Amino acid sequence: MNDVDQPALAIRGLYKTYGSQVSVDRVDLDVPRGSFFGLVGPNGAGKTTLLSMAVGLLRPDAGTSVVLGADVWSDGLRAKTQLGVLPDGLAMPEFLTGREVLTFLGRLRGLDPTVVDARAQELLEVMDLLEAERTLVVDYSTGMRKKIGLATALLHDPGVLVLDEPFEAVDPVSALMLKRILVRLVAQGRSVVLSSHVMALVEELCDAVAVMSDGRIVASGPLAQVRGEGTLEEAFVALIDPLRGGAEGLSWLET
Numbered sequence: 468m469n470d471v472d473q474p475a476l477a478i479r480g481l482y483k484t485y486g487s488q489v490s491v492d493r494v495d496l497d498v499p500r501g502s503f504f505g506l507v508g509p510n511g512a513g514k515t516t517l518l519s520m521a522v523g524l525l526r527p528d529a530g531t532s533v534v535l536g537a538d539v540w541s542d543g544l545r546a547k548t549q550l551g552v553l554p555d556g557l558a559m560p561e562f563l564t565g566r567e568v569l570t571f572l573g574r575l576r577g578l579d580p581t582v583v584d585a586r587a588q589e590l591l592e593v594m595d596l597l598e599a600e601r602t603l604v605v606d607y608s609t610g611m612r613k614k615i616g617l618a619t620a621l622l623h624d625p626g627v628l629v630l631d632e633p634f635e636a637v638d639p640v641s642a643l644m645l646k647r648i649l650v651r652l653v654a655q656g657r658s659v660v661l662s663s664h665v666m667a668l669v670e671e672l673c674d675a676v677a678v679m680s681d682g683r684i685v686a687s688g689p690l691a692q693v694r695g696e697g698t699l700e701e702a703f704v705a706l707i708d709p710l711r712g713g714a715e716g717l718s719w720l721e722t
């Protein structure tokens with residue numbers, strides 16, 4: 468298959484255990500090229516573990532992940548050139564300013580210094596981080612850290628973006644700006660995969676979605692198909708609740 472015909476992300480049999488616990492249980496998933504793909508699931512479902520393996524940050528016990536035709540382990544450089552990643556708990560060079568982080572990572576990725584400077588300026592502007600020009604990352608708020616992480620994911624203009632909870636702790640104005648950027652990237656043919664707990668956001672942005680529970684994909688496909696007649700939240704609860712057996716609530720709150 469030509470690279471142009473390859474899915475953005477082709478995951479086959481990804482499997483990860485921690486001790487006796489199976490965190491990701493032989494997951495197969497295709498993210499079509501040019502799609503805005505949402506990965507949802509309850510806490511501990513395995514989303515972060517799956518995405519970390521899919522982008523080559525965590526070595527799976529079994530399975531493969533291929534980004535636009537490049538295997539993230541056997542062809543890592545080619546795969547990672549095409550990938551922009553916002554991982555969970557991103558480690559940052561803490562004692563640099565936002566602009567220094569972008570300059571450092573841009574040069575590390577081999578981008579032309581003038582391109583790095585221009586993109587860093589634009590990214591700091593759209594992420595509303597220019598006012599914190601002199602602040603070191605170590606002193607950033609949670610939302611600011613998320614935004615500089617997103618900026619580093621966008622810096623080299625990758626074909627596929629994989630974002631773990633990108634909107635968590637981000638203020639509404641920055642979130643709107645970010646949504647517009649992501650929508651524009653997809654409109655231009657790039658692919659975005661994001662995980663989120665916010666169903667309304669996934670519904671608003673994504674054209675395809677996968678629901679994960681207990682390490683497995685329990686539904687996936689076009690948003691309209693997974694959502695059915697109701698909302699995504701209703702479909703999510705209907706899928707997850709029977710698997711979990713439901714909860715009775717707090718006994719001492721019963722009247």
Ligand SMILES: Nc1ncnc2c1ncn2[C@@H]1O[C@H](COP(=O)(O)OP(=O)(O)OP(=O)(O)O)[C@@H](O)[C@H]1O
Pocket residue numbers: 485490508509510511512513514515516517
């Ligand atoms: N490093 C680790 N060591 C041991 N167990 C782990 C580790 N990382 C993840 N797990 C376990 O794997 C399971 C899946 O975790 P993961 O973080 O992938 O879930 P998640 O769907 O991203 O959850 P959340 O929505 O709460 O972020 C959980 O039961 C978790 O405790």
